[in-house]
Amino acid sequence: MNVFDRRYELMPRAELEQLQLERLQAMLVRLKRNVRRHRELIGETRLGSLADLSRLPLTAPEDLAQSFPYGMFALPLREVIRLDSIAGPGGQPLVIGHTRNDLAQWGRLVARQLVASGVTANDVIQFCAGGGGLRSVSGYMLGAEVIEASVIGDDPFHIDYQLAMLQSYRPTVLVTTPSNANGLIHMMAQRKIDPQSLQLRSILLSRPVDQATREQLQSGLFAAVRCNFGVGEILDPGLSVECQAGQFHAHEDQFLVEIVDGELVVTTLCREAMPLLRFRTRVACEISREKCSCGRTGVILKPGRRLDHRVLVHETPLYEGQIAGVLAQSRAAGQPFEIKVHERHVEIQIRMNSTLFTDMVWPIENLRHEIESEFLARLGIAAQVRFVAPR
Numbered sequence: 266m267n268v269f270d271r272r273y274e275l276m277p278r279a280e281l282e283q284l285q286l287e288r289l290q291a292m293l294v295r296l297k298r299n300v301r302r303h304r305e306l307i308g309e310t311r312l313g314s315l316a317d318l319s320r321l322p323l324t325a326p327e328d329l330a331q332s333f334p335y336g337m338f339a340l341p342l343r344e345v346i347r348l349d350s351i352a353g354p355g356g357q358p359l360v361i362g363h364t365r366n367d368l369a370q371w372g373r374l375v376a377r378q379l380v381a382s383g384v385t386a387n388d389v390i391q392f393c394a395g396g397g398g399l400r401s402v403s404g405y406m407l408g409a410e411v412i413e414a415s416v417i418g419d420d421p422f423h424i425d426y427q428l429a430m431l432q433s434y435r436p437t438v439l440v441t442t443p444s445n446a447n448g449l450i451h452m453m454a455q456r457k458i459d460p461q462s463l464q465l466r467s468i469l470l471s472r473p474v475d476q477a478t479r480e481q482l483q484s485g486l487f488a489a490v491r492c493n494f495g496v497g498e499i500l501d502p503g504l505s506v507e508c509q510a511g512q513f514h515a516h517e518d519q520f521l522v523e524i525v526d527g528e529l530v531v532t533t534l535c536r537e538a539m540p541l542l543r544f545r546t547r548v549a550c551e552i553s554r555e556k557c558s559c560g561r562t563g564v565i566l567k568p569g570r571r572l573d574h575r576v577l578v579h580e581t582p583l584y585e586g587q588i589a590g591v592l593a594q595s596r597a598a599g600q601p602f603e604i605k606v607h608e609r610h611v612e613i614q615i616r617m618n619s620t621l622f623t624d625m626v627w628p629i630e631n632l633r634h635e636i637e638s639e640f641l642a643r644l645g646i647a648a649q650v651r652f653v654a655p656r
């Protein structure tokens with residue numbers, strides 16, 4: 266059976282819940298001692314059982330943004346050896362810190378996914394995550410080191426070069442995003458390259474996809490597809506493992522998961538640099554406690570849509586406010602606009618008023634170029650701007 270950490274992944278429920286309670290109590294002590302915000306919020310609340318968790322305060326992404334950069338750290342900065350930054354609510358930056366132990370644990374959690382996907386020390390892993398996927402690549406690299414699989418330490422942005430690497434290095438595992446996987450399939454079809462001529466056995470996708478997409482990618486790249494479900498503010502990858510039965514098991518020895526009003530709420534149990542108490546992930550989710558044929562005892566997460574205004578453009582997470590922000594600082598500021606999000610670009614329709622409206626084409630063309638290059642420069646995404654006449 267493909268299980269990396271039999272002790273924790275297969276731990277009987279009663280034992281697992283006892284472990285969670287002990288780890289939670291220790292974590293609360295650390296939080297109260299070291300993070301001012303929590304000292305005040307937790308107060309004298311004591312936990313006799315896991316059910317008491319609901320008496321503790323929730324943490325929202327906005328709380329992380331307000332404590333930017335280091336207000337949520339539970340250790341002095343000198344003990345934090347990696348700082349990852351991600352886009353928080355409305356595009357404000359958030360910092361996620363890791364100690365040496367945090368990174369080592371992250372590697373072991375990702376190793377669970379690699380082993381569940383059949384990856385071994387004999388495999389060669391290629392990354393095709395591009396741009397926004399850098400953090401997830403660093404997680405997979407840590408996991409690959411743990412199981413001693415070889416990695417190609419390069420993640421070129423160009424799909425053309427990716428394809429050349431697939432043909433020359435002959436990797437057996439590809440870590441990628443659904444849209445890059447699609448891009449590769451299209452390019453191989455154009456160049457009449459048979460996917461069976463590659464050595465790929467496994468595709469590890471950065472996020473969950475529906476069954477139809479999974480099958481299409483499987484046949485297009487002639488390899489088995491496994492998905493990741495993670496949360497950027499916590500660990501992504503590394504929150505859960507997709508087993509051979511296609512279920513996402515939460516790593517419950519490391520995280521406490523709850524559903525509050527349909528939203529996934531996660532408490533980290535062992536994180537040192539930045540423990541999170543009842544963090545609202547803004548992801549709609551259901552939890553199933555059915556027994557799974559794989560034998561793992563961690564609850565099954567069934568993630569759904571985002572509950573905030575975050576969208577993915579070319580796999581880069583963006584908030585609608587960030588898109589509006591680029592327009593607000595352009596010469597088209599104040600004009601009514603509509604945004605349509607496509608897989609690889611955003612389409613923006615701007616309604617001109619009489620000051621913008623002109624019979625001449627070039628000022629409008631200039632403005633369009635200006636806005637489109639601002640989107641590329643500031644958000645790293647392609648935009649297609651169209652102007653429509655005033656009503």
Ligand SMILES: [Zn+2]
Nearest residue numbers: 508512557559
């Ligand atoms: Zn399972």
